[in-house]
Amino acid sequence: MKIYKFGGASVRNAEGVRNLTNIVSQSGDDIVVVVSAMGKTTNALERVAEALWNNDINKAESEWRDVLSYHVDIIRDLNLSLAIENWVSWEQLKAYVRTDYDELYDQVVSCGEIISTHIISAYLNAKGIDNSWLYIPDVLRTDATFRDAKVDMADTQSLLREQVIGKRVVVTQGFLGGTKDGRRTTLGREGSDYTAAILGNLLDAESVTIWKDVPGILNADPRLMDNTVLIPELTYYDAVELSYSGAQIIHPKTIRPLENKQIPLYVRPFGDITAKGSVIHATTAHPIDVPVYIWRKNQILITVRPKDFAFVLEESLTHIFDIIERNHLKVSLIQSSAVTISVCVDNTRYVAQALQQLAEDFRVTYNENLSLLTIRGTSPEILEQESRNRTILLRQLTRRTARLVIQNVDN
Numbered sequence: 001m002k003i004y005k006f007g008g009a010s011v012r013n014a015e016g017v018r019n020l021t022n023i024v025s026q027s028g029d030d031i032v033v034v035v036s037a038m039g040k041t042t043n044a045l046e047r048v049a050e051a052l053w054n055n056d057i058n059k060a061e062s063e064w065r066d067v068l069s070y071h072v073d074i075i076r077d078l079n080l081s082l083a084i085e086n087w088v089s090w091e092q093l094k095a096y097v098r099t100d101y102d103e104l105y106d107q108v109v110s111c112g113e114i115i116s117t118h119i120i121s122a123y124l125n126a127k128g129i130d131n132s133w134l135y136i137p138d139v140l141r142t143d144a145t146f147r148d149a150k151v152d153m154a155d156t157q158s159l160l161r162e163q164v165i166g167k168r169v170v171v172t173q174g175f176l177g178g179t180k181d182g183r184r185t186t187l188g189r190e191g192s193d194y195t196a197a198i199l200g201n202l203l204d205a206e207s208v209t210i211w212k213d214v215p216g217i218l219n220a221d222p223r224l225m226d227n228t229v230l231i232p233e234l235t236y237y238d239a240v241e242l243s244y245s246g247a248q249i250i251h252p253k254t255i256r257p258l259e260n261k262q263i264p265l266y267v268r269p270f271g272d273i274t275a276k277g278s279v280i281h282a283t284t285a286h287p288i289d290v291p292v293y294i295w296r297k298n299q300i301l302i303t304v305r306p307k308d309f310a311f312v313l314e315e316s317l318t319h320i321f322d323i324i325e326r327n328h329l330k331v332s333l334i335q336s337s338a339v340t341i342s343v344c345v346d347n348t349r350y351v352a353q354a355l356q357q358l359a360e361d362f363r364v365t366y367n368e369n370l371s372l373l374t375i376r377g378t379s380p381e382i383l384e385q386e387s388r389n390r391t392i393l394l395r396q397l398t399r400r401t402a403r404l405v406i407q408n409v410d411n
Contacts, residue, residue: 001164002027003208005034005174005196010211010270011116012039014077017123023211023273024169025129032164032199033131034174035120036192037112038074041067048093049108053101057094064090071115078123087111087118101349102146103183110137110184113173113192121171131169137178139163140198142185148328149177149185157202164203172199193251197265201257208258209266210250216267216278220293231292232276233284239265245294245332245374245403255280291377296332299370300351301393301405303342305363317341320358327354332372333403335394342394344372344405367393371406378402 004023010016016038024033037045044067051060068084075082088111096107114135121133139159142149164170174192177185187194193210200208218228234242236259243252250267258265259282268277304320320341324331329351333344345351347368358364370393375382383402394405 001030001032001203001205003032003034003196003200003203003205005192005208005210006036006270007192007210007212008036008039008041008116009213011035011120014074016270017074017078017120019270020120020211021124021127021129023270024124025127026273029206030168032170032172032203032205033120034172034192034196034199035113035117036174038071038116038119041070041112041116042109042189044070045109045112046105049101049105052093052097052108053104055097060093061090064093067112071119075119078119078126080119080122080126082119082122084115084118087114100146103144106146106149106184106186110173110176110186113176117171117173124169124171129169131171132163132167134163134170134172136172136174136176136195137182137184140177140195142177142179142187144179144183144185146185148188151177151187151198153198153202156198160199160202164199188251188253190251191253193254194257197254197257200263201261204261205263207264207266209268211268211270212277213270215269215272215275217280219288219290221295224295225293229290230278231288231290232278233286234278234280234288235284236280236282238284238288239280242292242294242376245296245376250280288377291375291379291382294374294376296346296372296374298347299332299344299372299405300347300366300368301342301344301370302355302358302364302366303340304358305340305365307361307363309339316361319361323354323357327351327357329354333394333396333405335396344370344394367407369408373402373404373406375402375404376400 006020011020044063048060048063051063071084093108096104098104117133121131124131141152141155174195175186177187179185196208215230217231219231220228222228236255240255243250262282265280266277269275327350329345331343331345335342355364377400391407392404393407396403
């Protein structure tokens with residue numbers, strides 16, 4: 001068995017669905033097809049959730065109609081006869097309004113994957129590829145930590161294998177899970193890669209393949225840098241290091257389930273199925289021999305100092321990170337001294353609340369609109385070039401890696 005994961009960019013239009021069908025048709029193995037929401041649907045549904053949370057029903061409904069229209073166009077282009085309202089409806093969305101924003105978010109945003117997989121399953125059937133549509137929240141069991149749910153691997157395995165083993169093609173959703181009482185959860189933004197890795201682990205898959213709109217794993221984001229270089233193979237360690245630094249090619253949680261069972265992860269170009277792309281596995285013939293540039297945008301640098309010059313690290317570190325954890329802040333960098341600690345975090349809706357809580361016991365300063373640049377395989381020449389004409393608020397250097405917190409980056 002193999003796991004194929006297709007991201008939103010790969011299925012953003014009817015042509016993408018046709019290309020997916022071509023890839024699936026050429027596989028001689030039993031496969032599980034894990035699919036994200038189409039195109040920018042997740043972003044659109046986030047706007048729906050935000051409007052519902054703010055009780056702006058008219059705006060929420062307008063955004064929802066745009067989501068429907070986008071998918072209806074794809075359905076027509078594929079010459080299918082499907083009614084989206086049979087799977088999700090506006091009345092259901094309105095019923096999701098509850099006191100907890102994260103739970104509301106998961107119930108609304110998860111509609112994107114439900115719609116995309118129904119369309120793809122129907123098109124595969126229309127083209128003679130029999131398949132089973134699987135509602136993944138029924139089998140991928142999680143706790144109720146909405147927007148960042150924790151997977152119960154033991155419960156999931158028995159439920160999953162019962163629904164998948166022995167079937168030629170299964171189409172299911174990435175990013176989603178479900179609680180025992182039937183509420184949908186999500187595994188964190190861009191979590192479809194993680195879904196594929198979990199399924200690969202629990203089904204003892206031969207391999208997991210992520211189909212992307214790039215040639216494979218590159219040494220930089222081609223949207224931000226010219227003359228990028230393909231990295232043909234990486235170790236699991238390399239992949240973890242790059243993903244946690246902010247590399248967008250794979251979700252940070254993806255590697256562990258695969259490494260535990262030594263399952264290779266392929267990253268291949270969606271537009272050229274003959275290309276080998278990149279592979280992540282236990283060992284490589286050659287180490288990465290080019291510098292790797294990873295940009296992490298929309299960062300906030302928070303610096304915490306004691307009000308009475310106590311030693312932060314000795315007395316208050318646990319308290320500081322407890323606040324960070326409770327507010328779901330994703331820390332991308334930490335730097336400390338005897339009496340200060342600085343953390344770089346993603347800018348989310350919870351930052352203001354965290355700052356307020358920190359300010360109750362500490363002096364807090366922060367800078368917004370920052371970027372974090374990580375350079376793996378740096379050199380003095382590279383560091384000088386990337387620092388030129390930029391305001392560097394914080395710099396970390398190790399033997400082979402540089403991390404720069406930069407103000408007002410346009411590229």
